[in-house]
Amino acid sequence: MKQKSISLITIVVLFAVAAVMPAVLKQYHLNMLTEIIIFALYAVSYNLLLGYAGLLSFGHASFFGLAAFATAVSIINIPGLSIWNVILISVAVTTLAGFALGGLLLRHKGAYFALLTLAFNSILFAIATKWHSVTGGDDGLSITRPDLSLGFTTIPLASLTNFYYLTLVVLGLAIIFCWYFTKTAMGQTVLLMRENEDRMKFLGYNTNISRLILFTFSGAVAGLAGIFYTFHFQFVSISAISGDMSTTVLLIAFVGGTKKFWGPILGAFVYIILQNYLSDVTDRWPLVMGMIFVLMVLFVPGGLSDVITNLWHKFFGKKDDKDGKLTTAEEVRP
């Protein structure tokens, strides 16, 4: 119970802080914060695969990019479509894609799975590049954000502040829902499957179905992030579905730490802020990012969240979890 109330307080405080940000920050930084929220959700969805299920995917941009394109294409081709329907269509597309791809790919594990995700990402990238009439090919697609209709009133989203609040509410709730998902029986099943799949099978769980549901869910959430990516930049190019976008989410999740739910959120902050400042200082920021990544793989495999947790435990007297897995007692208990 104590754990729960702490989490609740943290969430409320974070939302309150985020809510006053438009009054504090300049346009430029508010823009950055919006981007951080989008990438935080994207990385959280990725970590459901990597951190919780132990599935290493090199093709998460398939979903992110698919939704980004579905958003742009539906806004351009269906005039007068409301923002909710745009989101609905795009999430439906990625959910279906996640279900179909998951059905095909999840029969394989480990390196095979990683490879296959990479290959399918490449196929989608090739399609996006070649299918010029729909995706715009190398030129990309430009859109204007539709207004937000709430039934009784319409809020213009051309203003950054309004869009920021929409992003905060929708994606913030999505992140909380992901967190809730990991605490459900379903989420715990996935976690235990990673630890000992055979035992879960003996206990009567259908591990394949659980994994498929997780994969589909993760794809749909990544899709939601992709939708807001298109809304945010009011533009989508093939880079949204490229291997680079898959690499980015891997870097974010890993730098933040995959063992804790909030690791990827922290990672998104660090990554986007570093990207913004390092790219001012040097053109070589991907190199710096790559170095940080390799150093972390070598010395801090748990990522930043692990460093912080260990420091916390050191100063506040709790035993540090030696096995380095997500399954400390409090995390697994239903």
Place this chain on the structure above:
Amino acid sequence: MSEFLVFFLHGLAYAGLLFLVSAGLTLVFGMMNVLNFAHAAMYMLGAYFSYTIVMQLTGQFWMSLMICPVILFVIGAVVERFLLRRVHRYGHVQELLLTFGLAYIITELVKWYWGNYPLAINVTGFLNGTVSIFGIIYPMYRIFIFVCAILVGGVMALVLYKTRLGIILRAAVNDSEMTNTLGVNVPLVFMGVFAFGAALSGFAGVIAGPLLSTFPGMAQEILLDAFVVIVVGGFGSLGGAILASLIIGELQSFGVLLFPKLSMALVYLLMAAVLIIKPSGLFGEES
């Protein structure tokens, strides 16, 4: 008819290159269970070193063909000894991530040092000539690639199946722990194999330089094809790599001729089909 022959020969040349890249990859995977994402980056390094040696320093293509594999061998040994071995205890995902990060860094370094644009490597003399095959004038260089692949494949097969070292290597592929228990210094074998794989990819890079252009995306390009080769051929199988290289090489070549729009997807479709019908690959063992 002659058109088909030309495309068939193109396919053979590309198959040769693919084999040189994927042979090291499949050997390392078979033995160490590490899918080396940095493999293609080392191939790219080979090509760029070759550019510096041939175009800027000596002008001798043969020289780079000798030197680059040695440099890459050393790099491979260092990477295995000081980086890969450290993360081994954290498991395969961690190893995969490490090689992935290395590939990323190497690509960025290459962009930094050599620039983010294609560089041409020219060969001179005998290799720059043409030969006449069944009435077709065909570039000597592509024939040379295929011959190189046959030689390397032949030597590898001889070593693997006819020498004591080969017995140790095959034993380590099969069960590295047991081999270690029997008194073989398996960590040393791993280092050697990884370094050899890197040297082989460097060799392939030198050869690829004059054929394809040398640019920072060349690693990604061949990596996917090489992955398809080892998936189709079966992870860890040399024979599988040979057969799959030939299939993919010809498929790429005739794909461009017959279905220009689909050529990119054909290879992946083949891989998907193999994975659905026989997930362990053509020559792979059932796990």
